[in-house]
Amino acid sequence: MTGMWIIRYAEIALKGGNRAFFExxxxxxxxxxxxxxxxxxxTRTHGRLWVADDPRHREQVRRELLLLPGIQSISLAQKCANDMQTLKTRGLEIFRAAWSGDEPARFRITTRRADKRYPMRSEEVSRELGAxxxxxxxxxxxxxxxxxxxLNLHVEIHGEFAAIYLVVEPAAGGLPIxxxxxxxCLLSGGIDSPVAAWQMMRRGCKVHHVFFENRTFLGRGAFDKVxxxxxRLAHFQGKSTLTAVPFSDIQVAIRDKCExxxxxVLYRRFMYRIAERIMRxxxxxxxxxxxxxxxxxSQTLENLRAVDITVEAPVYRPLLCMDKVQIIEIARQIGTFETSIEEAQDCCSVFLPKHPETRAxxxxMEADEVHLDVAALEQQAIEAAESITLS
Amino acid sequence: MREGIVYLDHAATSPVCAEVAEHLARDLVELGWNTGTRYELGLTARKALDVCREQVAHYLGCETDAVIFTSGGTESNNIGLRACCGQLPGGGVLWNSATTHPSLAGPVETLDSQWEVVPMPVGPWGAVDVDGLAELPTPDVVVLEWVNNEVGLVQPVDDIAAAAVAANPEVCILVDGAQGVGKLPLPDMASLTVFTFVGHKIAAPAGIGGMMLKPSLKLTPLTRGGGQERGWRPGTVPLPLIRAFCNALEHITALEAAPFGFESFDGGDVPAPIQDPGGSYSPCITLLNVAPVEGEVLQHHLEEAGIFLGTGSACSSAKKSLSPIHKAIGMDAKASRCTVRWSTFPGQDPAELDQAWRVLVKQWRELKRFF
Incomplete structure (x- = not known):
């Protein structure tokens, strides 16, 4: 008997003609x-992917698969011959390994025939194995x-073999990156933006990052964190880029010349406009x-609108309506939380007003920007921006 | 040291000086033998170790047997505290310094309830009030630092030891010497039980340190193993690192630690040292009041100019709470944030320091408008 991970990808199956591309x-x-x-x-067969199980790497493989966009659920199954006698022997073994044998338990057998030529119907297999x-x-x-x-003992019957397992673990879902x-993605170093990037990755997007850095006032600690x-996000999506845009001069100019x-809101308008150009x-x-x-x-609908209006590009905000607890939960799952909560300021107190506008x-905003040479400040920042590649 | 920078954070760590590094590289290859073996290579290594121990003992003014090498200051302080408290399994009274480094404050906090931890009274600038010690219960153990790592204050170790010994001739006294060794004249070792030190503050590599530990103490080690270092610090002896420490010690003791003036060069305002005018301070560590500017902002501006110094208390430091010494000298969180720590190495080029000071003052004056 050999162990196999069964990988299900229900949503991909819906994609009709593109199926091979997604798979x-x-x-x-x-x-x-x-x-x-x-x-x-x-390997790929019967609308599923199969990964050979190696007990030495089992936990690591499990963690990776659970956080891999495009996978709906996984099960660690035992693969064996598909004749009824073997199903009984192996099925009982697997069942006994999961059930202590001295506590009462409710159970069922769920059989699925991928190979309809199998001589017994699914219910018959379930009934006989259950008995x-x-x-x-x-x-x-x-x-x-x-x-x-x-306890739900699943039996999948394929042409040459059967797979038996007890547990179906829901995975990240979504689509392959x-x-x-x-x-x-505008990455800040906080808890939220890496989760936003992940949510987009989970829906199949490749995410590049841009970070606005006030190195002169805050040093490189925040960049190190970002x-x-x-x-960490590249662990999921492979190669991507991080562009650091120097932001001290812009913050100083806004601080000196604007309300x-x-x-x-003005900082964010600059960030959006610059990000849009780097995005292109x-x-x-x-x-x-x-x-x-x-x-x-500062993240009121009025403020979001005052920022949003500065760019033509669509702005995706996957966390817009989520609660903080949900966001933290995801940050923990994807392994960004511990880094995000490390202390490193992303905005120096000298640039924060006592009473920030909440209804911009x-x-x-436009009238205030007249006091600034917006184009020159942006151009200067973009020219000094530095990109690194992550993989 | 890297070319083109001015490094003013020696209280945090000092990079290994070139001569020490050169010797170390050779020793790693040529003297990397186990000092516990009985063949010729090992015996040569053991002899070299003996020479190091004698050299450190000579420097400290203690018996050769009393010198134990460890991995650094934190380990030395932990072993030292266990050694002192281990002499009294039933517990007792511990006079604690309110301003010690976490490597001492941490182990003191974990002592069990049999120990009554009594803070020593301090004056307005953080120095232990020696006269006030008479009011405290009789001590069994005394724990203090010699030179404070944040403000450079030098504690009157000899006077405190004398007061403790007068109260209890059997008292065990543990002194953390990390910031003073090689830089200041040593306190009298005779009345101390444990005196700890560390290599990376004197331009030896991180990973080596040690302690003077009275040979008469009953063995109560922190870790068990092969019995090296009289059983106090078992583990294969890192001879090349120990030799690097001794080289660095020899190097630093030949240099003079001169205080820097922090004076105005143009009649204008300059940041002032936070010091008791009549107090005793290390010439190598000065806390500067840079209010209204936040220390971390000044730090990063200086970083752009190639000048690296520490913040008294980083506004974004992992330590949210006020440091004990800042609290002891009456600073609040804001005052604490508005400080930088200027820490030098003995013999550091005065012209380089003067230049850095001028840049610091200029930056500070420019930044004031933001606060």
Whole structure:
């Protein structure tokens, strides 16, 4: 008997003519992600992908698969011959390994025939295997429950073999990375923006990053953090870029020449415009931010609109309506949380107004920007921007 | 040291000087033998180790047997505290310094409830009030630092030791010497039980340190193993690192640690040292009051000019709470944020320091408008 990971990708199956393209992308991602876990063999049959199980790397493979966009669910199955006698022997073994044998339990058998030429119907296999398990259990401890089982023994019958397993673990879902086009994420070093990037990756996008850096006032600590965050995200998506845009001069100019209460919105207007230009260089199709309605006083609908209006590109905000607890939960799952909460300021207190605008009016922002040489400041920042490649 | 920079954070660590590095590279290849083996190579290594121990003992003014090599200051302080408290399994009274480094404050915090930890009274600038010690319960163990790592304050170690010994002649006294060794005249070792030191503050590599530990102490080590270093610090002895430490010690003791003036060069305002005018301070560590400018902002501006110094308390440092010495000298969180720590190496080029000071003052004056 050999162990196999069954990888299901329900959503890809819906993609009709593109199916081979999606399957190929997923296969490539799985192989890439598992090279560090003993590079197990990956095969494709019957609308599923199969990964050979190696107990030495099992936990690592499991963690990787659960966080791989495009995978709906996974199961660690035992592969065996598909004759009824073998199904009984192996099925009982697997069942016994999961059930203590001295506590009452409700169970069921779920059989699925991928090969309809198999001589028995699915219900017949389930009934016969269920009866075999009942016969071999102490009297009265096991009961069959089709609707609410504690243990559900799955049997998949394929042409040459069968796969038996108990657990179906839901994975990240979504689509394989790279099948959905490229976007540019404004990464800040906080908890939210890496999660926003991940959400886009989960829907198949390749995400490049841009970071606005006030190195003169805050040093390189924040960049170091953002670099590690984007490195972590590159673990999922492979090669991507991080562009650091120097932002000190712009912040100083806004601080010196504009209304204090407008500062935060003005900073963001500059960030959006610059990000849009960098985005074009990388042929991305939109901007991504970790903005979330009302999470901080500056992220009101009015302020988002006053910022949004500065760019033509669509701005995707996958966290817009999520709660902080949900965002933190995802940040923990994808392994960015611990880095995100490291102390490193992303804005120096000297640039923050005492009372930031929460209901920005576009005409006020535009009127305030007249005091600045917007084009020159932006051009200067873009020329001094530095990109690094992550993989 | 890297060319073209002015490094003023020697209280954090000092890069290995070229001569020490050169010797170390050779020793790693030529003297990398196990000092516990009985063949010729090992015996040669053991002899070289003996020479190092004698050299350190000579410097400290203690018995050769008392010198133990460890991995650094934190390990020395942990072993030292365990050694002192281990002499009294039933617990007792510990006089604690309110301003010690976490490598001492940490292990003191984990002592069990049999130990009554009593803070020593301090004056307005953080120096232990020696007269006030008479009011404290009789000590069994005394723990203090010699030179404070943040403000450079030198504690009156000899006077504190004398007061403790007068109260209890059997008292165990542990002194953390990390910031003073090689830079200041040593306190009297005779009344101390443990005196700890570390290599990377004197331009030896990180990873080597040691301690003077009275040979008469009952063995209560932190880790168990092969019995090296009289059983106090088992593990294969890192002879090349120990030799690097001794080289660095020899090097630094030949240099003079001169205080820097921090004076105005043009009659204008300059940041002022945070020091008791009548107090005793290390010439190598000065905390500067850069209010209203935040220390970290000034730090990063100087970084752009190739000048590296520490912040008294980083506004984004992992340590959110106020440092004990800042608290002891009456600073609040804001005052603490508005400081930088200027720390030098003995013999550092005065012209380089003067140049850095001028840049610092210029930057500080320019930044004031932001605060």
């Amino acid at each position: 190929h992308a997923l296969l490539r991602d799985i192989k890439r992600r598992l090279t560090g876990c003993g590079a197990p063999a990956v 075999h398990i009942l016969q071999n259990a102490p009297d009265g401890l096991l009961s069959v429950s089709l609707g609410d089982p504690e 790279g099948t959905g086009g490229k976007v540019m 670099e590690r965050l984007s490195q 204090p209460r407008n500062r935060v 260089r990388h042929r991305c199709l939109g901007l991504v931010t970790g903005e979330n309605i009302g999470q901080v006083a 009016r576009i005409e006020n």
